[in-house]
Amino acid sequence: MPTVDEILLTDEQRARLAEIEEAAQAAADKPAALGPDVDVARFRTVSERDRVASLASIERQIRETALMSGFVSDESERSASYFQLDRTPIYERVSEAFGGQVEVMSTADALARYPDEMLAKWWWRAVDPAKDKYTALVALHQTEGYFIRVKAGAKVEKPIQACLFVSESDVSQNVHNIIVLEEGAEANVITGCNIATDVHQGLHAGISEFYVGAGASLTFTMVHNWAEEFSVRPRTGVIIEDDATYINNYVLLKPVKSIQAFPVARCEGARSRAVFNSIVYGLADSHIDLGSETQLIGEGSRSEAVARVVSTDRSAVYSRGRLIARTDECTAHLDCRGIVQSAESTQWAIPDLASEGAPGAELSHEAAISPIAEEEVYYLMSRGVPHDEAVSMITRGFLDLEIPGLPLALRRQIDAAIAATAEHAM
Amino acid sequence: MHDTDITVPLLAITDLHLSIAGREVLRGIDLTIDAGETHVLLGPNGSGKTTLFNTLVGLPGYEVTQGSVAFKGENLLALTIDERARLGVGVAFQRPPAVRGVRLRQVMEVAAGGALEAGTLDAIAGELAVAPMLERDVNLGFSGGEAKRSEMAQLLAQQPELALFDEPESGVDLDNIAVVGGAIAHLLKGDRASERPRAGLIITHTGHILQYVNADVGHVLFDGRLACEGNPLDLIDDIVSHGYEGCVECAACRQ
Numbered sequence: 001m002p003t004v005d006e007i008l009l010t011d012e013q014r015a016r017l018a019e020i021e022e023a024a025q026a027a028a029d030k031p032a033a034l035g036p037d038v039d040v041a042r043f044r045t046v047s048e049r050d051r052v053a054s055l056a057s058i059e060r061q062i063r064e065t066a067l068m069s070g071f072v073s074d075e076s077e078r079s080a081s082y083f084q085l086d087r088t089p090i091y092e093r094v095s096e097a098f099g100g101q102v103e104v105m106s107t108a109d110a111l112a113r114y115p116d117e118m119l120a121k122w123w124w125r126a127v128d129p130a131k132d133k134y135t136a137l138v139a140l141h142q143t144e145g146y147f148i149r150v151k152a153g154a155k156v157e158k159p160i161q162a163c164l165f166v167s168e169s170d171v172s173q174n175v176h177n178i179i180v181l182e183e184g185a186e187a188n189v190i191t192g193c194n195i196a197t198d199v200h201q202g203l204h205a206g207i208s209e210f211y212v213g214a215g216a217s218l219t220f221t222m223v224h225n226w227a228e229e230f231s232v233r234p235r236t237g238v239i240i241e242d243d244a245t246y247i248n249n250y251v252l253l254k255p256v257k258s259i260q261a262f263p264v265a266r267c268e269g270a271r272s273r274a275v276f277n278s279i280v281y282g283l284a285d286s287h288i289d290l291g292s293e294t295q296l297i298g299e300g301s302r303s304e305a306v307a308r309v310v311s312t313d314r315s316a317v318y319s320r321g322r323l324i325a326r327t328d329e330c331t332a333h334l335d336c337r338g339i340v341q342s343a344e345s346t347q348w349a350i351p352d353l354a355s356e357g358a359p360g361a362e363l364s365h366e367a368a369i370s371p372i373a374e375e376e377v378y379y380l381m382s383r384g385v386p387h388d389e390a391v392s393m394i395t396r397g398f399l400d401l402e403i404p405g406l407p408l409a410l411r412r413q414i415d416a417a418i419a420a421t422a423e424h425a426m
Numbered sequence: 427m428h429d430t431d432i433t434v435p436l437l438a439i440t441d442l443h444l445s446i447a448g449r450e451v452l453r454g455i456d457l458t459i460d461a462g463e464t465h466v467l468l469g470p471n472g473s474g475k476t477t478l479f480n481t482l483v484g485l486p487g488y489e490v491t492q493g494s495v496a497f498k499g500e501n502l503l504a505l506t507i508d509e510r511a512r513l514g515v516g517v518a519f520q521r522p523p524a525v526r527g528v529r530l531r532q533v534m535e536v537a538a539g540g541a542l543e544a545g546t547l548d549a550i551a552g553e554l555a556v557a558p559m560l561e562r563d564v565n566l567g568f569s570g571g572e573a574k575r576s577e578m579a580q581l582l583a584q585q586p587e588l589a590l591f592d593e594p595e596s597g598v599d600l601d602n603i604a605v606v607g608g609a610i611a612h613l614l615k616g617d618r619a620s621e622r623p624r625a626g627l628i629i630t631h632t633g634h635i636l637q638y639v640n641a642d643v644g645h646v647l648f649d650g651r652l653a654c655e656g657n658p659l660d661l662i663d664d665i666v667s668h669g670y671e672g673c674v675e676c677a678a679c680r681q
């Protein structure tokens with residue numbers, strides 16, 4: 001397939017690309033508003049890898065690591081798969097049963113194949129390339145990323161899976177992902193971002209732009225497995241049209257050097273809805289700064305954001321939630337709860353609500369950081385549950401947000417991490 | 427044949443003295459409950475009813491300064507809350523706490539000591555109209571009546587040998603009192619001849635619950651002591667006519 005440089009673009013399209021590049025160049029040194037600064041110059045970009053004929057032929061250790069973020073090798077459980085190792089999309093396939101309903105390829109391929117649609121509608125349309133140095137890094141030095149499109153009306157009941165894997169140290173993986181759900185489509189996308197067990201230092205900068213068409217429903221689940229010296233800076237923008245729903249599930253159960261993400265969902269359509277669920281386990285020296293912003297623009301739009309944080313060791317966790325109402329008829333709620341398990345750990349819960357000229361908007365929040373209440377433990381004990389099991393049950397319940405479509409192995413891993421968390425609570 | 431020694435009472439409270447933060451609240455309680463008996467504990471606010479209940483449950487914060495509590499011959503006071511429950515003590519709280527993320531169904535299962543047969547669960551859910559609450563976080567946002575029905579559902583799942591009820595009628599409308607009272611009667615008296623009757627201690631301030639449950643013995647707790655013992659309905663009549671003070675002063679009990 002030709003690259004975008006080799007195909008014939010209109011003057012307008014070339015101007016658009018130049019505009020993106022110029023904006024990115026101007027922002028190349030612009031620090032992010034939140035999170036510790038990362039010196040992006042110290043990393044080289046990830047390398048090329050060989051493509052594989054099947055998921056089974058991917059190195060076992062890589063497959064096993066990927067499984068822990070929800071990526072399975074058994075494609076009968078999935079409608080489509082995308083696997084990127086370092087900078088190369090080594091495997092992409094749509095299962096036969098879903099042929100014609102789902103498209104999966106790298107964004108570079110999508111740009112070359114559909115330049116008109118990509119540039120007019122999706123390419124840097126939901127995320128500003130000049131937002132900060134990380135968006136600029138991806139705009140200027142992109143290392144692929146996935147493009148997933150679900151066709152109008154297609155109800156893809158089996159999850160679509162994507163894995164972005166880093167197998168070398170001291171690199172930055174700069175991916176640009178785009179998901180498009182056409183009108184009335186439904187899909188559940190599970191993406192895992194992983195690094196090989198012997199990789200320590202590195203940077204993952206990921207741009208994700210999601211477009212949820214009228215009446216469509218996208219459930220997007222992301223499970224992160226990083227390492228103690230790895231920095232992560234995702235930048236996500238979601239545009240939700242009339243009667244469409246976007247559900248974002250995020251799970252972080254492993255240590256990370258620092259992660260800072262603040263996805264922005266724009267509920268542009270009437271009766272559109274955005275839901276953010278996150279489960280965060282702060283470990284070791286992790287600096288975790290996560291949150292979401294929902295802009296309620298369309299009449300009757302709604303949003304809920306639920307965050308559950310347990311932090312221990314020396315971790316610092318910021319849990320943010322911003323709701324901005326720009327229409328009279330909208331409702332949104334934040335529910336953000338944390339348990340601090342270590343005297344050396346810090347947690348911030350930062351709800352942030354704004355009504356911008358929307359007198360009828362109803363925005364609310366509950367934020368709490370507190371230990372497990374003794375009376376709850378005693379209550380379960382009075383039913384015959386030993387003390388430690390009661391604490392474990394409550395901690396599990398605290399972290400157990402229902403996330404559909406997770407493979408059993410991942411479910412078990414989450415359970416095990418929660419059990420470890422619960423043990424810590426005793 | 428009984429599998430327990432019939433010479434040992436199910437619950438034997440002997441000369442129990444108890445303090446909270448150095449202040450004596452119970453001043454020598456003697457109370458024996460045999461298998462199958464239903465006792466009622468009446469008393470004004472602040473008389474120590476809930477203190478006695480919490481002490482039997484095993485909640486912390488109460489200092490036993492004298493006396494003993496034996497359950498099936500074992501020193502109940504030496505056991506943790508969960509050990510007491512597993513030994514056969516069940517409790518229905520007046521205001522149970524909400525536990526986020528733990529569903530009523532789960533609590534019923536652990537109370538039953540593991541899996542609960544579908545038929546049993548359905549029967550309990552039907553009797554107490556808790557089916558819509560099974561998958562809800564226990565007590566979270568439950569109304570007064572829902573919370574009491576949930577407590578009863580958990581006790582029916584647990585089937586304890588001795589059930590303790592703290593003000594089962596408080597904060598509940600009449601319809602719910604009937605349902606809760608019916609469930610208490612069902613738990614304590616059993617449906618079938620083959621079911622062994624269970625013992626109960628019902629703490630009540632108003633006595634309304636006795637319209638639904640036949641109790642064998644009533645006691646009045648007054649100023650940290652058991653001042654009267656008698657037919658529960660007679661005691662309530664006296665209390666209604668003469669107040670707690672008058673009841674305690676009456677000749678029958680002073681003898």
